[in-house]
Amino acid sequence: MESVLRVASEQITSEILDGEVMIVNLETGSYYSMTGPGTEIWQCLQLGSAPEQILGVLSENYSVSAEQIEASLKKILDQLLEEKLIKDSEHPQGSADLDQVRHGATNKIFSEPTLNKYTDMQELLLLDPIHDVDEAGWPLAKDNSDN
Amino acid sequence: MISPDTLLVDKPDISPEEYFDHHQSIFLKVCESSASTEKKYYRLGPFCLEFIFPNAHLVSRVTPAFAHLEITTPGKVDLSIGFWDSASTFEKLSPPPWNRAQGGFISFHGGAYYHKYNSVSGCLYSFNAKHNTACFWIGNYKNIPYYESGAPILSILNWWLKDTAYQLVHGGALGQASGGVLLIGRGGSGKSTTCASALRSELFYAGDDYSLVKTDGEPRAYGIFNSAKIRPDMLQHFDHLKGALFNSEKIPEEKPLYFLYPHFKERLIKEFPLKAIFIPQVTNTPQTSIEPASPADTLRALAPSTIFQLSGLGKEILFKTTRLVQSLPCYFLKLGNRPEEVPDKIAAFLQGTLS
Known part of the structure; x- marks a missing residue:
């Protein structure tokens, strides 16, 4: 039984639009984007895939050396793991239907997948307004303490 | 200062559904004992909203933002919301056992039942998606912040629209x-x-x-x-x-x-x-x-x-x-x-x- 990589949790949500994937971490407020091969890598991860399977898909989609793809793939997977957007899963490998990610157009130019990170929404989640609780247990905001 | 995490309860002894029933029952009790309960209706796109107030105190703080949508002859009500506060009704409400915290919001969700407390504004929003009924509560009607008056009940509207286009x-x-x-x-x-x-x-x-x-x-x-x-x-x-x-x-x-x-x-x-x-x-x-x-x-x-x-x-x-x-x-x-x-x-x- 080999482990696979998959989207880390229910708190990670994503949509693909116009070839670009937007990934939102609902817990931290960070959001991310990837294009080109990055979008295809994300599609594989949504299905739950081992790195070798993703490498196989990208090798079919792009006519560049497996070594070049492997180096790029390792780099982006490390970033996704570091951002806690994906995780190792104990589930058995093998059944992911990756055909939907294979486009077979090997003449497409392979560009280094890049994870763009945006943190401008984090301030909305960094509020820490609870200064006390009243005798009933209601949290009291600093400027609202007579509730 | 208290971290929202310290308020979270692992195994609450009341469910989100039970807490909604609790909240709604107090609201209904407050309305029954009031001689001035008021209902207002609004047409929002294809939907009809019903707002119920046990007294006039919250009316002037919640309804101005919706005044352009008010109707006098409602059809089928799509969402009914009760608005009340403890200071003017002399009725207390216990907090729910929170199971999620994020930023200034502390929540208690489960199944078709949603509760969220905005610890900045002091407003609690409760929603029952099975019956499209909701309750809004604040400790004291005088403390509703201006931005809540400008855009009230966003959380309730967001939950209610979940399964729609x-x-x-x-x-x-x-x-x-x-x-x-x-x-x-x-x-x-x-x-x-x-x-x-x-x-x-x-x-x-x-x-x-x-x-x-x-x-x-x-x-x-x-x-x-x-x-x-x-x-x-x-x-x-x-x-x-x-x-x-x-x-x-x-x-x-x-x-x-x-x-x-x-x-x-x-x-x-x-x-x-x-x-x-x-x-x-x-x-x-x-x-x-x-x-x-x-x-x-x-x-x-x-x-x-x-x-x-x-x-x-x-x-x-x-x-x-x-x-x-x-x-x-x-x-x-x-x-x-x-x-x-x-x-x-x-x-x-x-x-x-x-x-």
Whole structure:
């Protein structure tokens, strides 16, 4: 039984639009984007895939050396793991239907997948307004303490 | 200072459903013992909303934002909301056992039952998705902050619309009966100033900060709140709004808040088909210009700010905002330094006469 990589949790949500994937971490407020091969890598991860399977898909989609793809793939997977957007899963490998990610157009130019990170929404989640609780247990905001 | 995490309960002895029943039963008890319970009805797009108040105290703090949508002969009610406070009713409410905390919000969700407490405003929102009923509570009606009066019950509306094609979005809307635009982007991007400028133009106003949109079929925008907020440094451009100012005594501590109904009722529009999405951007150029934006640019400007402003149902919001962006052309609205000229530019765009 080999482990696979998959989207880390229910708190990670994503949509693909116009070839670009937007990934939102609902817990931290960070959001991310990837294009080109990055979008295809994300599609594989949504299905739950081992790195070798993703490498196989990208090798079919792009006519560049497996070594070049492997180096790029390792780099982006490390970033996704570091951002806690994906995780190792104990589930058995093998059944992911990756055909939907294979486009077979090997003449497409392979560009280094890049994870763009945006943190401008984090301030909305960094509020820490609870200064006390009243005798009933209601949290009291600093400027609202007579509730 | 207390971390929200310390308030969380691993195994609460009451379920979200039971807490909703508890909250609603107290609200109903308060109404039964009141001689002045009041009901109001509003038409929001295809929906009918019912607001119930056990007394008048919250009416003047919640209903001005919806006044342009009020109807006297309701049909089938789609969402019923009870509004009450403890100070004026002398009835207490115990807090729910929180199971989630994020930012200033502490929540207690499960199944079809949602509860969220905004620890900044002191407002508790409870919603029962099985029966489309909701309760709003605050400790003391006098403490409702101005921004809650300007855009009340966002959380309840967001939960209620979950399984529909409709979505609340963080964006303003301007247009005419034949079509209009959605203006999106985070605070400070020029949405509110652009929308307020339209009150002196041929465009009509549907909202400056939040709008309801229909995200399938032909996209439409619906005005929810007739409120408008203006940055204090832009006030000199908006002398004509003075009569509609709600919180004049609390400026500059509070951002100026206006209710455009009834003062500008002829400039308000309830709905229109959407023709485009605009991303306003403040520039230092004299002229306003309109330039194409990619769908991805637009989704980045719309989805995260909507998700984190509404603080809940992020997956559903991302899905619906993606569908909306896919179906409309998108543009940057590069704002020149004469806000009064911007609506004319948008109107020319809508009429296809933009040079």
